[in-house]
Amino acid sequence: MKKYYVFCFLLFSTLIYCQKKSLQTKFTTEKIILDGKLEEAVWQSVPIATDFVMFQPDNGKAIPENKKTEVRVLYDNEAIYIGALMYDDEPSKILKELNKRDDFGAADFFGVFINGYNDGQQNFQFFVNAADGQADCLATDSNGEDYSWDAVWDSKALITSFGWVVEMRIPYSALRFSSESKQTWGVNFFREIRRDRQKYSWNLIDNKIGTFTQQNGIVDGIENIKTPTRLFFLPYASFYTYANGSQKTYGELKGGLDIKYGINDAFTLDAMLIPDFGQTKYDDRILNLTPFEQQFNENRAFFTEGTDLFSKGNLFYSRRIGGPPSYTPETNINEEIIENPTTVDLYNATKISGRTKGGLGIGYLNAVTQKTYATIKDTITQETRRVVVEPLTNYNVLVFDQRFHKNSSATFINTNVTRDGSFRDGNVSALVWDLNTAKNTYNLNGNFEYSYVNDIESKKDGINTTLNFAETSGKYRYNFGGNLVTKDFDNNDLGIIFETNYYSFNGFTSYRILSPTKLFNSFNTNINAYTQFQKETGKVQNDQINFNLNSTTKKNHYIGFGMNYSPVETYNYYEPRTEGRYSIDPTRYGGWFSISTDYNNKFAFDFEPSFTILNESQRRSYGIYLGPRYRFNDRFALNYEFNFSRKNNNKGYVDSGSQNDALDPNTIIYANRNVVTYTNNINGKYSLNSKMNFDLSARYYWSYTENKDFYNLEDNGRVAPYAGYKDNKDQNLITWNLDLSYNWWFAPGSQLVVLYRSNAAKYDNLINKDFGNNYTSMLNNEDLSHVVSISVKYFIDYNQVKNIF
Known part of the structure; x- marks a missing residue:
């Protein structure tokens, strides 16, 4: 009973x-x-x-x-x-x-x-x-x-x-x-x-x-609510003062306007006229030794706010808009580049987004960037000429996203980049689906993407498709799926992709507790497996298994660890930077451990060591992350982050005959190198109240690669000593960034920002291992720039001011 x-x-x-x-x-x-x-x-x-x-x-x-x-x-x-x-x-x-x-x-x-x-x-x-x-x-x-x-x-x-x-x-x-x-x-x-x-x-x-x-x-x-007209204006004005050791101090005044208009109850138009991104957070540059570009976060509000529709299918990488020029200027003998812009200015940008009563979401984004030139000078005649490095360009994204059964959706998305004149155009279309059972226990998701590139002299198209099935409820969950990317798939005009010409399979299984136990408030483990094959040859490009455990104790401390294993040699078709060539990467295993104490305490810290050991003589890597933080009171807090990594006897590309006329055209040079990286971050805040804050963000980054021996990459993917190579291919990058800001939200939607910023970067092939000397020389560098800016934006609601006029 x-x-x-x-x-x-x-x-x-x-x-x-x-x-x-x-x-x-x-x-x-x-x-x-x-x-x-x-x-x-x-x-x-x-x-x-x-x-x-x-x-x-x-x-x-x-x-x-x-x-x-x-x-x-x-x-x-x-x-x-x-x-x-x-x-x-x-x-x-x-x-x-x-x-x-x-x-x-x-x-x-x-x-x-x-x-x-x-x-x-x-x-x-x-x-x-x-x-x-x-x-x-x-x-x-x-x-x-x-x-x-x-x-x-x-x-x-x-x-x-x-x-x-x-x-x-x-x-x-x-x-x-x-x-x-x-x-x-x-x-x-x-x-x-x-x-x-x-x-x-x-x-x-x-x-x-x-x-x-x-x-x-x-x-x-x-x-029976009678909603008001949704029309808002956001005018803004900024003043900048620039200074560094190599030029005179000068000032610049900027202004612009953002408009938000409710087309109807569901759809909104956002327009940005004369944009100003001068106070946008700096990028965390790294010494990039990979064959791929570094991907940066988007920090411009227009491209981050309300862009969930545009993220469907992962086809839209907004940093392409207003990013570095697409073309590198070519010089003749006795010519040098004396001016080459690092970014392209944006004329304007517009987006429309919303969803109908029937669940159809529609998103439209358009942006236009201006024609941009580099300046080249003849060192003998002193004559200069200008070369287009980015033509007038139109960027366009269109999304239709249909929701149904309250938990599923099917999406069509198209991205298009059209450049004026005889320059490359790109177009990508995709169908994306996310289907769930009525009780949200199982999920089927995937995509089919098609790209077409018109590069005037050549045209190419390609396919990228993915399919995954998962159980998404309960203590035990799993998923498995696959991915196929053809050789000529290219969405890089308005998206970003690193690897192509492969097919892959993945699997995942996990266990979690749904209620606290005597030891843990939360606990979950998972095992992941991933294998990737080169599409044309069938050779294994990637093969790894990893196990992870994540938990939160009864005292709210996080503890986790993981192990990973790559059991077979893999064929790397990307590192040689030459089509059809590959190098062989050895088997490896590694692991990590992490602890993060309860941030409720005034003093807390994060600690995470990691290591990887490769099946090659003395080839291994290790790293450590340490992040202490202290909250002095409810207004004032500081946290420091230190990240160190070292790769011993790392092997990778440094030169080839296609880049160096002194080498045979088929020669590819690899180096045996040590790669060392230090990253130091300090972040702090002092809040006067909930509307006024001082914020500090400083980053000192130093990474260098020291080459010890050089090798020739053979046709079988192995490397052999190459004693005749004498070029200095060491690399040394030091960067410094500091932002100190005062933010005041003086009215809903209205903000005053005063910002002091300093930054500098040094890149060369001369390595000085004196950490302190590197730091002080960076701060004393004549290229260390200083910017003081004041920016005010004011939110105006049409309904509040219409009676005035």
């Missing part, structure tokens, strides 16, 4: 948790003042969302009574309002670190997830922490949380005698929903009690199900 009662209780609990909770809201004409007090009478007249349940670590456990959470929702014709009471039996222990926008820090937070279409596909997420800071993001199951998206909304948080309170006003302009007279929105509320590392949600987010966005509750009662 006792077992029967237990069974009934578990069944009843499961039924409760599986049902979507529903909350009724109401229209208000009363003015809501965002003061974190909820004193307006209308707040007391609406139902309450309560009975939160734990998301992590003990999934499904009810929130304690002394930590109960109560949420109310109101709306008017302009916005939706959220009022939340977070009870806490020890308010003095509520963590409330001040931080910049989109950085939670060590602080409690409350969030609301809104899906205006209630289609289980995308959440607009808004967070407020106990220090009154804001964060927002777009969340999808396929792409995760994208915090580069920034909306304009308002909020207020207050610590009280019973806990803390959040009041939020989210204008309809920050959301997407249908134009129906009666709305039903998917909504969830989220709370983290930071000191306990416990996360709760109003509607249960079941961690056995491999989806997040489909587990919202429902908000009913939004009816």
